[in-house]
Amino acid sequence: MRKPTIKDVARRARVSLKTVSRVINNEPGVLERTRAKVLRAVAELNYQPDQSARSLRSAKSYALGLVYDNPNPYYVISLQSGVLSVCRETGYGLQIHPCNSTSPRLAEELSALVRNARLAGLVLAPPMSERRELIEHLAADNIAFVRIISAAEDPRDGHPCVFVDDRDAAYDITEHLIQLGHTRIGFLWGGESHRSSPERFKGYEAALKDYAIAPDKKLIVPGDYSFDDGFRGARKLFALKDRPTAIFGSNDEIAAGVLAAAKAAGMDVPWDLSIAGFEDSPFSKQSWPALTTAKQATEEIARHATLLLLATLEHSDDAPHGNKGFSPQLVIRDSTARVRVPPSGN
Amino acid sequence: MRKPTIKDVARRARVSLKTVSRVINNEPGVLERTRAKVLRAVAELNYQPDQSARSLRSAKSYALGLVYDNPNPYYVISLQSGVLSVCRETGYGLQIHPCNSTSPRLAEELSALVRNARLAGLVLAPPMSERRELIEHLAADNIAFVRIISAAEDPRDGHPCVFVDDRDAAYDITEHLIQLGHTRIGFLWGGESHRSSPERFKGYEAALKDYAIAPDKKLIVPGDYSFDDGFRGARKLFALKDRPTAIFGSNDEIAAGVLAAAKAAGMDVPWDLSIAGFEDSPFSKQSWPALTTAKQATEEIARHATLLLLATLEHSDDAPHGNKGFSPQLVIRDSTARVRVPPSGN
DNA sequence: GTATTTGTTGACAACGTTGTCATCAATTTG
DNA sequence: CAAATTGATGACAACGTTGTCAACAAATAC
Numbered sequence: 213m214r215k216p217t218i219k220d221v222a223r224r225a226r227v228s229l230k231t232v233s234r235v236i237n238n239e240p241g242v243l244e245r246t247r248a249k250v251l252r253a254v255a256e257l258n259y260q261p262d263q264s265a266r267s268l269r270s271a272k273s274y275a276l277g278l279v280y281d282n283p284n285p286y287y288v289i290s291l292q293s294g295v296l297s298v299c300r301e302t303g304y305g306l307q308i309h310p311c312n313s314t315s316p317r318l319a320e321e322l323s324a325l326v327r328n329a330r331l332a333g334l335v336l337a338p339p340m341s342e343r344r345e346l347i348e349h350l351a352a353d354n355i356a357f358v359r360i361i362s363a364a365e366d367p368r369d370g371h372p373c374v375f376v377d378d379r380d381a382a383y384d385i386t387e388h389l390i391q392l393g394h395t396r397i398g399f400l401w402g403g404e405s406h407r408s409s410p411e412r413f414k415g416y417e418a419a420l421k422d423y424a425i426a427p428d429k430k431l432i433v434p435g436d437y438s439f440d441d442g443f444r445g446a447r448k449l450f451a452l453k454d455r456p457t458a459i460f461g462s463n464d465e466i467a468a469g470v471l472a473a474a475k476a477a478g479m480d481v482p483w484d485l486s487i488a489g490f491e492d493s494p495f496s497k498q499s500w501p502a503l504t505t506a507k508q509a510t511e512e513i514a515r516h517a518t519l520l521l522l523a524t525l526e527h528s529d530d531a532p533h534g535n536k537g538f539s540p541q542l543v544i545r546d547s548t549a550r551v552r553v554p555p556s557g558n
Numbered sequence: 559m560r561k562p563t564i565k566d567v568a569r570r571a572r573v574s575l576k577t578v579s580r581v582i583n584n585e586p587g588v589l590e591r592t593r594a595k596v597l598r599a600v601a602e603l604n605y606q607p608d609q610s611a612r613s614l615r616s617a618k619s620y621a622l623g624l625v626y627d628n629p630n631p632y633y634v635i636s637l638q639s640g641v642l643s644v645c646r647e648t649g650y651g652l653q654i655h656p657c658n659s660t661s662p663r664l665a666e667e668l669s670a671l672v673r674n675a676r677l678a679g680l681v682l683a684p685p686m687s688e689r690r691e692l693i694e695h696l697a698a699d700n701i702a703f704v705r706i707i708s709a710a711e712d713p714r715d716g717h718p719c720v721f722v723d724d725r726d727a728a729y730d731i732t733e734h735l736i737q738l739g740h741t742r743i744g745f746l747w748g749g750e751s752h753r754s755s756p757e758r759f760k761g762y763e764a765a766l767k768d769y770a771i772a773p774d775k776k777l778i779v780p781g782d783y784s785f786d787d788g789f790r791g792a793r794k795l796f797a798l799k800d801r802p803t804a805i806f807g808s809n810d811e812i813a814a815g816v817l818a819a820a821k822a823a824g825m826d827v828p829w830d831l832s833i834a835g836f837e838d839s840p841f842s843k844q845s846w847p848a849l850t851t852a853k854q855a856t857e858e859i860a861r862h863a864t865l866l867l868l869a870t871l872e873h874s875d876d877a878p879h880g881n882k883g884f885s886p887q888l889v890i891r892d893s894t895a896r897v898r899v900p901p902s903g904n
Numbered sequence: 905g906t907a908t909t910t911g912t913t914g915a916c917a918a919c920g921t922t923g924t925c926a927t928c929a930a931t932t933t934g
Numbered sequence: 935c936a937a938a939t940t941g942a943t944g945a946c947a948a949c950g951t952t953g954t955c956a957a958c959a960a961a962t963a964c
Contacts, residue, residue, distance in 0.1 A: 215673050217950055228914040233952060241912060260674045264614040265950035269919050272952095275653075285631035285840075292654065305653050305675050307621075308638065327561050328606045329651055439844050468844050475846045494631075495841050498785050498814050500821040563920055574944040579922060587942060611920035615949050618922095 216257040225253035236261055263305070273332040275305035276521065279322065280337035281313040284437070284465065286493040287510055294514025295335055302522060307331065313339050313405060319349035326355050333357055333521045335514070342407045347371060358521040360513060362408035366535045372524050374517040374536050378408045378490075381506040381540035382415025385460055385488050388504070388542060390423045393551035394458040394486060397425075400445040400470065402437040402462035409437075412462050412490060431456050435466065442469020450477055457486065457551045464489035464496040467503050471547070482549035492543055501546035508540045562603040571599035582607055609651070619678040621651035622867065625668065626683035627659040630783070630811065632839040633856055640860025641681055648868060653677065659685050659751060665695035672701050679703055679867045681860070688753045693717060704867040706859060708754035712881045718870050720863040720882050724754045724836075727852040727886035728761025731806055731834050734850070734888060736769045739897035740804040740832060743771075746791040746816065748783040748808035755783075758808050758836060777802055781812065788815020796823055803831065803897045810835035810842040813849050817893065828895035838889055847892035854886045 333356035435441030467489030679702035781787030813835030
């Protein structure tokens with residue numbers, strides 16, 4: 213009742229070890245008749261190659277690492293399912309590595325991890341994917357990776373990546389609010405450590421500019437990607453003399469915080485205040501009212517990144533190809549409405 | 559710049575391969591002086607043993623599998639962090655395996671997985687942990703595992719587990735509602751596939767019984783652990799002639815659905831309707847009003863389960879010991895309040 | 905018809921580690 | 935003081951696979 217080995221298969225199919233190995237790895241140069249014989253033996257014995265032996269011998273590996281530092285469970289789970297779906301198709305295993313992006317020895321840690329656990333490559337999610345030194349260190353150590361980053365276009369820096377155009381989507385959201393008649397639109401920043409934060413802000417700024425709305429620094433509040441910062445930020449904005457009629461939170465959690473603050477202040481959303489988020493996490497659908505937001509196809513982004521990583525592994529020689537951009541889509545729900553009292557000016 | 563091997567260490571420390579191996583694995587019978595010499599060489603070369611070679615040779619393994627089938631990201635993430643925290647302390651890797659608990663060939667799949675990826679053992683989360691045949695199959699295949707299950711007490715069935723007393727916690731929630739004066743308390747079931755569902759229902763039933771409140775079948779609605787079922791279930795209850803004054807949703811997502819339905823129906827929670835959930839997921843704090851719920855220490859539960867698994871791996875001969883029970887704690891927030899119109903009867 | 909190429913297969917070593925057993929010195933026993 | 939035991943170390947094989955290269959038959963070229 214011992215686990216069958218390649219030897220058992222070879223004996224059963226009356227061929228050599230190497231021939232079985234060739235069949236398993238889909239190498240060319242095996243007669244169709246022989247291949248069939250081997251495959252039959254494999255099936256009969258329910259043989260499955262041993263990953264340890266395989267990666268020991270071939271110095272190749274059959275597991276990927278997914279590296280992230282993100283407190284948002286919805287995002288992380290989507291990321292994981294995207295990567296996992298490719299892993300399942302290709303037979304790779306997946307090791308997950310939540311980590312602390314501010315750790316100074318992160319690059320060494322990741323290098324050691326990859327070498328030690330024989331990972332074939334890494335999928336780096338933000339903000340790890342945006343640390344220049346980290347990327348260079350990994351590249352210098354000859355470690356395969358792919359990045360998911362926030363950028364308006366392909367950085368063309370020689371390292372493979374999938375880029376998400378947060379700026380463009382933030383522009384759309386701001387434009388949507390403007391078209392509803394809002395001119396005083398509050399902006400709540402996400403964390404400093406994610407590049408998506410300034411990208412989203414740039415989108416907000418650009419839309420205001422295009423519609424000739426003068427930006428007001430008082431409406432722009434720093435903070436992190438958290439519910440609590442959304443709550444606090446909203447209270448700051450409510451305390452202004454000239455309150456905003458709409459608030460754009462840099463992600464859904466912030467927006468949920470704004471929503472809670474609005475309700476706590478007795479406001480009726482969206483009539484007293486329009487609120488928009490970013491991400492399309494499940495609770496944006498489940499809050500009341502449901503949040504207008506930008507839908508990030510995180511799972512598909514992760515899928516594409518993983519496929520790109522595998523492609524890179526196979527042609528490690530040539531330049532990265534297949535970098536791809538994604539743009540989150542505006543999803544209009546019930547938390548945004550036409551401004552009630554149109555501004556007097558203009 | 560090649561990865562150093564045990565050979566390099568041996569050469570540098572001027573000892574044999576085997577002695578280095580002994581030091582690495584903390585085996586006895588090495589002179590302190592020799593050990594120090596080896597450790598120095600290890601440090602100088604920054605040597606790390608190769609897991610593939612290790613597990614190939616020793617048939618031991620340095621990775622665990624985490625098996626779950628749960629759509630709730632918060633739960634899954636907590637589970638993962640609990641297991642990961644132990645993995646980091648002990649040097650194990652972690653492979654995650656979300657799967658479909660209804661797949662008929664699940665047992666075979668998991669067996670194959672463990673043997674193939676050389677996993678040392680599995681942490682089984684509900685509902686996988688509650689499938690009798692699955693457990694027996696794995697045990698028969700000599701696969702190490704630990705279960706996280708919903709039960710009021712240690713099942714003492716010879717297989718290691720950590721048990722969570724959902725019944726007790728559901729009793730507390732129901733009692734809390736009763737003490738607020740509610741007698742018509744709706745109950746929304748979770749999924750049939752999780753044993754926690756009937757356990758929570760039993761707690762609800764028991765509390766009603768202890769307070770001599772006759773159960774009303776119309777107030778009990780089947781469903782799954784989802785927002786949508788909460789929404790639909792609530793609408794059913796609202797349509798009753800004699801509406802409930804409180805609703806207990808089997809988890810926070812259901813409760814969030816109830817909350818949305820209540821708001822859609824123009825109700826003022828908690829004054830028009832008290833709502834309680836179960837789980838203490840982050841959005842129970844972030845909804846408006848914040849949800850009364852029962853706090854599950856999922857991360858700690860997962861931690862303990864993993865430690866138990868590792869203990870089992872080391873003494874695979876003797877009976878499981880260290881099975882442990884957890885009881886979720888009542889968390890009272892703002893979604894439950896004293897009933898407004900006390901019932902006329904009694 | 906011989907020499908060369910092409911295609912298919914197998915023998916063998918190697919990957920980096922640990923288990924088994926042998927070796928040898930130091931210690932204890934009779 | 936010889937014999938037996940203990941303790942520290944090393945030589946070597948083995949884990950299950952794949953890479954290298956050789957062997958051989960069949961097909962093609964001269």
